[in-house]
Amino acid sequence: MDNTTRSRTFPNNDEANATPTLPEDEAPVYYEGCPGCAMERKVENSTGIPYKEFVFVGVTSLASALPISSLFPFLYFMIQDMHVAKNEQDIGVYAGLLGASYMAGRFAGSLFWGVVADRVGRKPIIAFSLFTVSLLGSSLTLYLD
Secondary structure (H helix, E strand, C coil): CCCCCCCCCCCCHHHHCCCCCCCCCCCCCCCCCCHHHHHHHHHHHCCCCCHHHHHHHHHHHHHHHHHHHHHHHHHHHHHHHCCCCCCHHHHHHHHHHHHHHHHHHHHHHHHHHHHHHHHHCHHHHHHHHHHHHHHHHCCCCCCCC
16 A cells, blocks of 8 residues: 555535525425425415414413323322322322323323324314313313212
8 A cells, every 4th residue: 555645625614504505497396285395385485483383382382281280289189088098108109100100191192192193184183182181171170989
């Protein structure tokens, strides 16, 4: 092998970070019924801050946190009143199991609702979940007989 040094050229930062552009004579192609194309069209036509989308995401996040945040303060008393635990020291174990089962149910439910959302659409499923959470969350009493 000979001792020649090979010179390499590296692109400068401006060339490496440049966004690819379409030639001026080519316009982007959008397909009917394509969700990605619809989003690209919406981004091209939008100006300013998307307040409507921020409000929608905020309400959805609050509605998602509502069931779990309203469950944990009452777990101790629910387990105590239903006489699930034999003694008071076991209430913490049952509360932990109940909280973990709630999260496991959310995991399994998210798989199901993810498939349904892919077929029906995300917005109808989010609207349905907001409606059911607010309907169940606004109930004044839950009868446990």
